[in-house]
Amino acid sequence: METDGIFNGLNEQQEMAVTSTEGAVRVIAGAGSGKTRTLTNRYAYLVSELGLEPSNLLCVTFTNKAAQEMRRRVKKLVGGERDTGYINTYHGFCVRILREDIHHLFYPKQFLILDTEDQKSILREIYDEFGLKVNDHKFARILKKIGELKADTGYVYDLISREKTIDPEQVEEVDRKIIVAYLKKQRRVYGLDFDDLLNFTLVLFGEYKDVLEKWQERLYYIQVDEFQDSSPKQFELIRILSKGHGNVFVVGDPDQTIYEWRGADPKFMVNFDQWFPGCKTVLLNENYRSTPQILDIGNALIKQNKLRVDKDMFTHNPKGVNVIHYHAKTEEEEAKWIVSRIQTLQKERGASLNEVAVLYRANYLSRFVEQALIHENLEYSIFGGFKFFERKEIKDALAHLKLLAFEDDLSFMRIINTPRRQMGKKRITFLRERSEEEGKSLYQTLVDHIDHPIFNRTKAKEFIEVIESMKIKRTELSVADLLQDLLQGTGYEAFIREDGDHERLDNLMELKHSVVQYEEAMGEEISLEYYLQMLTLYTENDREDQREAVKLMTIHTSKGLEYPYVFLVGFNERVLPNERSLRERKEYALEEERRLAYVAMTRAERELYLTESEGTSGRGEKKYPSRFLFELEESLYDRLGIIEPEFEQEAKEIIRMNNQLEATPTSDASFKRGDRVIHPVFGTGTIEEVDDRKRMYKIYFEEMEVTRPISWNFKRLEKSNV
């Protein structure tokens, strides 16, 4: 490969970044400024021009998708079948290290990797063993606590120690008991969850200098993409590894930090020279992706953030069409407009569906667009997720309705043991055999044999009672009410609530909302069968993903991607900015939400559409346009659809009120780390941590032997003299 190929089309700054191979280099690169191109070409430069082997180059990306894309591009540039395994995510790279060296920590090289579902099944076993109810100790909360424990690497030493660990039976406090039991089980199967992968690696490097030196020696050049989203531990890993040869190259855009909520800290990017004195900085501020109109609106929005360094992005791209904001009166109108616009793009611009992306803040928002697309027979696929009607909780919920309507075995099997009713394999086999002998459905067989001793100590009877009572009410109730009563009666909704996964609960709410809307749109009561038949249209699974299709995805998934035509939909207050995040993290969240809107807008190359609608949300709240729209001068976009002046007033008033709530002067920290305090309920404690972001303390309370997060706003915390 000629140097020409590598430098072809690079601008001066990009070329400087590519050829700055020695020492520490930081590239601050704005949206669409060619980060990916720069990283890829630098890698190719190291291989083709400097003659290095890929096995000496570490290239960390943020997602698996990005790693694959990078490998593909690198292969194209350098050719051949070289091992590009060190082009990887942090987790993927840690797996490689551990597969080679974890035996030092007395774990087998074939350790298991646990995903969230595995973690939950471990928890389920523990709850069963201790006879605990999920209700009191939601999985999400316990997993969060496990995550908090794993924020530090201390626990790894317990896991790898060959001494006997604490017996969970001996632990009084229930949460801690669960956590201790979790660690024990995890160790028994040699399972490592995502947090462990990094922690084990750090402990391994901390304890075994020779292992660390081997890796330091091996990795001559290190480069990291999306560096602004690195967590402290990820940064630590890079820092220690780069101590070997000192060649570390990081690329990122602080304006695109969208993972602060889970520990990313842009300070590593912004203050990089603190750790790498004398580092070189390259600024990429020419945008190659978007039209000036798109860039202007993105710039105008991101400038509202206070915690940032301005980069003055510019572009030489020719002017395009204006950005459009479409305001609809209802959600259906919004969806219909989006779809008809896509059809217009096909007709008038010759756009292919592959060139169109629909972005939204939360997964449940895909539903209304999906239905409109299906209605118009436009192919679509969901990037990084499932189509709405293919999501587990939606299929489960609908199985309740189907069971009621058809008593089919498939629906029965889906829900009989979800939530758990002790209807395991043995009892199901019993049912199956009887059902075959008697030629009846599984459900009917269960009804007929419910008094058989095998079903003692199960909750099958309660289940049947709910279904039977619903059968009686069936004709009187609307489909929406049937669904509501079924999900409540069988405990399915509570099960999802207890799981604590907000996304799944949002999806369930959205499903209910969609049934209500459907009935309203039909203008009359519809039968259950009719509704289910209509739904098969949406659940048919005969679409091939390879075909040309509109891409639907969350903004988080869209990071790093680009599309000629982008629709940012559901651009409503409470959605973007997301209400829950604002409640939890106040002004930090507001800035992160603004960055999300910025990431969404800057995905667009040629045309950008911002859409939102009036009406009510799945939670029954009135909808208003996002405050971010009002932050933008109207000259930056064309508005279609009319916002009545009174409605605008009302919207602004609501935003102002929300704003006040968010900005309610959260008091400053009155205590510092190490201070001794008295809490009216928990007693005396020591401040372990002062968290500026969440504006709270972590306090260890001695008498109860627990650590609790306490808000800075809590007024009844007093200084203790003991």
Ligand SMILES: Nc1ncnc2c1ncn2[C@@H]1O[C@H](COP(=O)(O)OP(=O)(O)OP(=O)(O)O)[C@@H](O)[C@H]1O
């Ligand atoms: N020097 C250049 N000349 C022409 N086009 C370029 C140049 N550099 C990058 N591009 C193009 O600009 C677009 C954006 O590049 P890339 O995807 O690498 O940006 P990025 O910095 O990763 O963006 P973001 O952070 O917003 O995801 C791509 O289509 C790329 O091909």
